[in-house]
Amino acid sequence: MKSLNKRIYLSPPHMTGNEQEYINKAFSSNWIAPLGPNVDQFEANLADYVKVNNALAVSSGTAAIHLALRLLNVKKGDVIFCSTLTFVASANPILYEGATPVFIDAEFETWNMCPVSLEKALQNAAKDGPLPKAVIVVNLYGQTAKMDEIIRVCHEFGVPIIEDAAESLGAEYRGKKSGSFGDFGIFSFNGNKIITTSGGGMLVTNNKEDIEQARFLSTQARDKAAHYQHSEMGFNYKLSNILAGIGIAQLQAIEERVEKKREIFFRYEEELGSLDGITFMKEYRDSRHNRWLTTLMIDQAKTSTTPLKLIEALEKENIEARRVWKPLHLQPLFNEAPIFQVHEGSSVAERLFENGLCLPSGTNMTKEEQYHVINTIKKVILKQKECSTNPLVV
Numbered sequence: 001m002k003s004l005n006k007r008i009y010l011s012p013p014h015m016t017g018n019e020q021e022y023i024n025k026a027f028s029s030n031w032i033a034p035l036g037p038n039v040d041q042f043e044a045n046l047a048d049y050v051k052v053n054n055a056l057a058v059s060s061g062t063a064a065i066h067l068a069l070r071l072l073n074v075k076k077g078d079v080i081f082c083s084t085l086t087f088v089a090s091a092n093p094i095l096y097e098g099a100t101p102v103f104i105d106a107e108f109e110t111w112n113m114c115p116v117s118l119e120k121a122l123q124n125a126a127k128d129g130p131l132p133k134a135v136i137v138v139n140l141y142g143q144t145a146k147m148d149e150i151i152r153v154c155h156e157f158g159v160p161i162i163e164d165a166a167e168s169l170g171a172e173y174r175g176k177k178s179g180s181f182g183d184f185g186i187f188s189f190n191g192n193k194i195i196t197t198s199g200g201g202m203l204v205t206n207n208k209e210d211i212e213q214a215r216f217l218s219t220q221a222r223d224k225a226a227h228y229q230h231s232e233m234g235f236n237y238k239l240s241n242i243l244a245g246i247g248i249a250q251l252q253a254i255e256e257r258v259e260k261k262r263e264i265f266f267r268y269e270e271e272l273g274s275l276d277g278i279t280f281m282k283e284y285r286d287s288r289h290n291r292w293l294t295t296l297m298i299d300q301a302k303t304s305t306t307p308l309k310l311i312e313a314l315e316k317e318n319i320e321a322r323r324v325w326k327p328l329h330l331q332p333l334f335n336e337a338p339i340f341q342v343h344e345g346s347s348v349a350e351r352l353f354e355n356g357l358c359l360p361s362g363t364n365m366t367k368e369e370q371y372h373v374i375n376t377i378k379k380v381i382l383k384q385k386e387c388s389t390n391p392l393v394v
């Protein structure tokens with residue numbers, strides 16, 4: 001097999017070529033600031049795309065989650081429920097506020113928060129108290145969680161939802177855009193996301209007062225006065241006008257990017273899906289997965305291999321692959337936090353972590369590069385199979 005010199009990354013930035021135009025505009029008008037026409041346009045365009053009333057561009061997705069928690073008046077000692085199968089950034093803002101995370105297990109159909117476990121946790125909280133101040137629901141790897149069920153359960157207990165759509169811009173659920181289901185939605189434009197501003201995020205909500213309060217908090221909470229006056233603690237979370245310019249051009253390409261990501265997924269599925277012991281993350285019914293990262297499960301008994309062995313084999317070929325997020329309830333940072341799951345001692349998130357693998361899914365990856373990934377995986381799995389079935393091969 002021919003080795004390609006260029007490293008194949010998991011999800012590198014993919015510029016459209018139009019970004020420079022908006023960056024130049026910022027320079028020529030001297031809007032080198034964390035506000036300006038690019039920021040306004042980026043916010044308006046994203047709100048229009050996601051079909052929400054208001055959007056606030058911020059310095060990161062994490063900052064957007066933090067602001068949502070502030071808007072919900074989360075204080076020290078409050079409880080926040082959060083998906084356990086996610087990147088740590090979903091839950092870190094809970095700690096910023098001195099609140100207590102409680103984690104909710106995943107389910108196999110979407111890999112996202114299990115509505116049955118959520119209901120169990122809410123019933124338990126309603127009985128023994130306290131109810132959470134918010135539920136942070138993550139749409140993992142570009143797949144929207146079972147929002148109908150999650151919304152129904154949260155409404156029943158009167159608990160607001162923060163929808164972490166950092167990875168799922170462009171995904172849809174029952175015809176509506178991911179990120180538009182929660183009381184608050186957040187997006188990330190970190191360098192590896194489906195569109196990027198190199199670093200940045202967005203908070204969205206249909207509530208105008210909330211977005212105005214978030215804008216106030218994100219700019220050091222400056223009171224309306226003729227001098228610099230502050231009655232409340234604020235943050236410096238605004239997105240730069242230069243980076244927002246990158247975002248405008250990137251957002252124009254979102255549909256193309258989703259299509260390309262999906263095409264990459266279908267090629268992987270077609271080439272590897274028939275291998276015994278490989279199962280791809282399915283697309284949930286009535287939804288459109290943005291396939292930010294193609295992810296799969298490896299049956300270690302059937303394939304005689306492990307995610308780690310595959311990652312090592314791919315690394316030898318200069319290909320980046322990654323394990324599925326380690327569930328947050330297993331992280332030393334959260335070792336005190338409880339986990340709610342359907343069956344005690346049997347966590348779906350743990351099984352996804354133990355057997356899951358994320359494959360390179362960059363929209364600028366060539367077909368040749370993708371076949372290099374595919375062939376490397378095939379070689380490992382077919383060789384392992386041969387070794388395990390043929391006693392003469394060791």
Ligand SMILES: Cc1ncc(COP(=O)(O)O)c(C=O)c1O
Binds near residue numbers: 167
């Ligand atoms: C699920 C999830 N939530 C939150 C974040 C945080 O976004 P950011 O890196 O922009 O702070 C990320 C990505 O980085 C993420 O993958």
